[in-house]
Amino acid sequence: MQQSTVVSNKTINGTKAGSGSSSLLKRMAMYKYMYLLALPGILYFIIFKFIPLWGLLLAFKEYNPYSGFSGSEWVGFKYFTELFADANFYMMMRNTFAINIFGLIFLFPIPILLALMLNEVRHEAFKRFNQSIVYMPHFLSWVVVASMTFFILSADVGIVNKVISGMGHETISFLSNPNYFWGLLTAQSMWKEAGWGTIIFLAAMAGVDPQRYEAAVVDGASRWRQIWHITLPAIRPTIIILLILRLGHMADVGFEQILLMMNPLVLSVAEVFDTYAYTHGILKGQISMGITVGMFKGVVGLVLVLASNYIVKKLGHEGIY
Template sequence: MENPVTPNLKADSKLTLQPTHSFRLFLRRLILHRYFYLLILPGCLYFFIFKFIPMWGILIAFQDYNPFAGMMKSKWVGFQYFQDLFGYDHFYVLLRNTLGINFMNLILYFPVPILMALMLNEVRHEVFKRVSQSIFYLPHFLSWVVVAGLTFFMISTDVGAVNKLLHDWGMQRIVILSNSDYFWLLITLQSIWKDAGWGTIIFLAAIAGVNPSLYESAVVDGAGRLRQIWHITLPAIRHVVVILLILRVGHMMDVGFEQLLLMMNPLVMNVADVFDTYAYNNGVLKGEISTGVAVGIFKGIVGLILVLGANFISKKMGEDGIF
């Protein structure tokens, strides 16, 4: 009589051999595609060293961190610093300013690289096209210190070139840098001037992948350039636009810290103070490192929620999303 335990042992042996077979298959694929894995190895090391390993530091947000004692000997305080953040008198001012500046960037800045890419794609003179691209890319390589200095020498009330011309023409000087009503718009225009040209690279690459036969068929059907852009180019790059829009929504809590730090002054603090400047003032200047880490965790969680929400909405609207 056959031992009833024997089939179970055979089944168990198959189960134990399956991971070994999968591991051998993985090794075979690793050796076969070794050059591709070597190609992505520097990127993986970058994210592992500079993104994953530093995540251990989020524990500081739950400690009364003392740099001399270190993380292991610092006192645990739980969610105290999160409570201090949410209980801060100007918390909603920080939230309003952060979201307000980002909404203006989303509405005014985000479409500009798309429009610039469409216009550059229509340029037929190659030399003029390449020169124009180089001019548009150049501001991206300037530091915010240079951009802030140029802004000051252009529109400051005393020494600004624009106000000097207005004064010479007998017109009243315009106060911009110290006027809180213009601050968000000024920050957005600076971002457009500096980075819009650089943002066209991805869209130009997406446009370059459009099948030229589609344009030839549209010309045969009598479609003009605007019709070709509307019915061929824009639908072809729509997935790229949606992905970048989702990623941009995920950065709604991030504001250019260097830009704001250089452009803010006491007269515009009510519209310029954001979470990044709050973390800098408390975490760096006052030495409350745990407060700065708590702000970073809060921003990260909100950004994750926004990305998941934007991705969910895009899929409901028939787009692929980012995952």
């Protein structure tokens, strides 16, 4: 009797397992085109995101190209200790977070304001034209942006300084003065990326029910009241999610932008974790140190995302998970 009960239980469990797998296969067959559409994205994350995670082990090894990945000597937290003990560590942390805070304060709200203004344009042709204009700088490389900045602000050939000198004043060293560096980077990012950032907010605004605006007009609400009480609350979840994701990149700085704009005179405010990883990991061949810096940045970003998501949910809003 006991044996038959065990057998029956196995049969039931097997049936359940089989039915579960068969139902999964049926769903995959039913939505095969959806899975096929998602296949490139899945392969991208597997190849470029998950498989390279094994490389993080090199942060705990003395990597030797001749010994290979598995043959390199295990050194534990040696490179983390060297990173934290580096004399420039706190300077790099200050510069990294200061540049990101500047971007958070000045750059993050700009796409929201631009999207609100574009959303108020009623002439569709004029609206599309303005959208195209503000999107264009995003497609320029940082090499072009840095060249334009040099052409405009250089002390020797810059247009601004030529105007200043023509008015009888001394030229201003915009590119070699550390006091201007963080603001200059923020201004470049605002000009280049603000328009591109409006895409998500305009899409969120497009999902607002037009009847809500019609009801507000009947109640006598002005355009400003409609924006404040209808549009902004409608895009609030989008703003919160993008803000959380932005906080996850607080340890990241645009490496190419920094590399092109930095010079020995502004090194005290330009040295960040990305340039440090490039200098040690690529130029000096210390691959393990470069990976250590990248891993440290990832941990900081993870902590900030978890903390900000927790705070947002405690305040009664919807987080990213």
